[in-house]
Amino acid sequence: MSSRxxxxxxxxxxxxxxxxxxxxxxDFAAHLDRQVHSLHCSFIPGLSSSxxxxxxGCQVTLMSPxxxxxxxxxxxxxxxxxxxxxxxxxxxxxxxxxLLVRAELDLLALFSLLVLGTIPVAASLxxxxxxxxxxxxxxxxxxxxxxxxxxxxxxxxLAYRHGSAAISSRRAGPTHRQWLxxxxxxxxxxxxxxxxxxLAMPRYDTFAKGCGxxxxxxxxxGVLVHLPAESPNARKALEIFDPLCPACKAFEERxxxxxxxxxxxxxxxxxxxxxxxxxxxxxxxHPGSCAVSLAVLCAGERAKEVVDWAFAxxxxxxxxxxxxxxxxxxxxxxxxxxLRACTTSSVTKARLSQSLRWAVRNQVPVLTPQFYVDGxxxxxxxxxxxxEYTLARMLKGGGS
Amino acid sequence: xxxxxxxxxAAAFAVPTxxxxxxxxxxxxxxxxxxxxxxxxxxxxxxxxxxxxxTPQLKLxxxxxxxxxGLLESGEVRGCQPTDAKxxxxxxxxxxxxxxxxxxxxxxxxxxxxxxxxxxxxxxALVDRLFSDQQGASYFFVVARASPEGSVEHNRxxxxxxxxxxMAYLREKYKDPDLDREVGLLWLGxxxxxxxxxxxxxxRSGAADSCQSENLNRSAFLSWIDCQL
Numbered sequence: 095m096s097s098r099x100x101x102x103x104x105x106x107x108x109x110x111x112x113x114x115x116x117x118x119x120x121d122f123a124a125h126l127d128r129q130v131h132s133l134h135c136s137f138i139p140g141l142s143s144s145x146x147x148x149x150x151g152c153q154v155t156l157m158s159p160x161x162x163x164x165x166x167x168x169x170x171x172x173x174x175x176x177x178x179x180x181x182x183x184x185x186x187x188x189x190x191x192x193l194l195v196r197a198e199l200d201l202l203a204l205f206s207l208l209v210l211g212t213i214p215v216a217a218s219l220x221x222x223x224x225x226x227x228x229x230x231x232x233x234x235x236x237x238x239x240x241x242x243x244x245x246x247x248x249x250x251x252l253a254y255r256h257g258s259a260a261i262s263s264r265r266a267g268p269t270h271r272q273w274l275x276x277x278x279x280x281x282x283x284x285x286x287x288x289x290x291x292x293l294a295m296p297r298y299d300t301f302a303k304g305c306g307x308x309x310x311x312x313x314x315x316g317v318l319v320h321l322p323a324e325s326p327n328a329r330k331a332l333e334i335f336d337p338l339c340p341a342c343k344a345f346e347e348r349x350x351x352x353x354x355x356x357x358x359x360x361x362x363x364x365x366x367x368x369x370x371x372x373x374x375x376x377x378x379x380h381p382g383s384c385a386v387s388l389a390v391l392c393a394g395e396r397a398k399e400v401v402d403w404a405f406a407x408x409x410x411x412x413x414x415x416x417x418x419x420x421x422x423x424x425x426x427x428x429x430x431x432x433l434r435a436c437t438t439s440s441v442t443k444a445r446l447s448q449s450l451r452w453a454v455r456n457q458v459p460v461l462t463p464q465f466y467v468d469g470x471x472x473x474x475x476x477x478x479x480x481x482e483y484t485l486a487r488m489l490k491g492g493g494s
Numbered sequence: 495x496x497x498x499x500x501x502x503x504a505a506a507f508a509v510p511t512x513x514x515x516x517x518x519x520x521x522x523x524x525x526x527x528x529x530x531x532x533x534x535x536x537x538x539x540x541x542x543x544x545x546x547x548x549t550p551q552l553k554l555x556x557x558x559x560x561x562x563x564g565l566l567e568s569g570e571v572r573g574c575q576p577t578d579a580k581x582x583x584x585x586x587x588x589x590x591x592x593x594x595x596x597x598x599x600x601x602x603x604x605x606x607x608x609x610x611x612x613x614x615x616x617x618x619a620l621v622d623r624l625f626s627d628q629q630g631a632s633y634f635f636v637v638a639r640a641s642p643e644g645s646v647e648h649n650r651x652x653x654x655x656x657x658x659x660x661m662a663y664l665r666e667k668y669k670d671p672d673l674d675r676e677v678g679l680l681w682l683g684x685x686x687x688x689x690x691x692x693x694x695x696x697x698r699s700g701a702a703d704s705c706q707s708e709n710l711n712r713s714a715f716l717s718w719i720d721c722q723l
Binding site for chain 2: 371
């Protein structure tokens, strides 16, 4: 295969990679309106997922803390895919120009292409490892980017080797130093894209005022579960919470990833969405949650351990409780036998009722999770992409 | 050739920059539109229970009883005796008992020994089972009675001791700061609204295989009331 063919492949692969990155950036930018949107999630750039639930991996990846940078400075942060757009466009432009002016044997041009082509390969290795080992999610668009990056990198390397071989055989063409501008020009493109993104962003600081407040914060029945604070200056936060709620688990993961949890002294108010103890709902949305909540109430200083166990076992507990209504209590008793006397006590059962009645006194919405800082509620729309930005401002006393 | 190079370079800069700017701007416009059209959330708000059996008539009677017998946060009067109960309920005994029939699953009858106001372990277990299952209920009724043996005055006092015995047990065990606002005590002696055989089917602390009228009325009837008053 000639050097020209290899550069043509780099050009096409870079355009494809640009398409995947652009579709990802479009999806990310769509969420800047704080609403829920469907995603493009396909091996063909820009197409939506055809199968129901097929976009789950893309959703996980997009909502993960690794999908963007500078999240505390900008609402949602600057998407990583924006960087990919700049690099792929830089590679495509360089390859296109090389084809246009027939510079396929210009060693400086080939060197620039190799350097630029290495960037998406390196980035794909990092992001692919995060997806595989941390997120355990496969995003079709991301896979598209990894494959096109690989094609760009391999073909750029082969083209460079062709060029080197040509020099050895004295067939190489003249070299032009201006090809070395490709790298700084790509960096300039990156700055322009980021600037365009940031300048077009709406203002979000008003949302740091929160969405409602708790009128009755006092805990006369001792129903709040206190989690230890890591900092002596931690701010008081309260989470209305169901240990078997997947959204609560996802929120916890995002909060930990943001590291803002270290600035909080958190209390949990147990609000199981399970009609065996919660009269406010007709069905058990999270079967077994009442039994697990009793264990959290009983665990005292080990409450976090019980919560972490419940998060890890959410699916198993719920599936078994659907088959046998006593399964959750049995699983709790197997894992935490020392809590058995407490979880079966009428006093603990009454305490769980009081926990739900605390929610009634404060007239909170019937949903989980809800997160409050000093009694002010973090808006639901800011609990995923906007979490770091909004929470950081609430912790600073935000909204002003 | 030079023009083509310049055009390609310019396009490489302009196209993605304009694309990104327009996507973000349009999200910003949608955000402002959503904020302008913001409507009240349709998510349900946490509220106390208000079951279908809470008819206006039941609520009226409950309100009268709770108010006159020291609840509804007055905190001044602690419990109603038979004459008070008759007056405020303005119902015949049978009708008064009928009000509680829809609460069968939430209620129980603690059966005391003859001439006793002491809760034995079975009684305590039933009190615990019923009281700990508050859920969305706002009020807990303790309606104590006595069987007709003995004098009216003695039975009135005995039923009062039974009601207060249950209250003392709840106070000691649950240490609930809202107890005085939640628990309504009525003691009816032998004079008003004696329980009949229909209540044999309810949860009872006495022997399951026998249910005599006198056992039923040596009792404290307990129930959470799932009504918002």
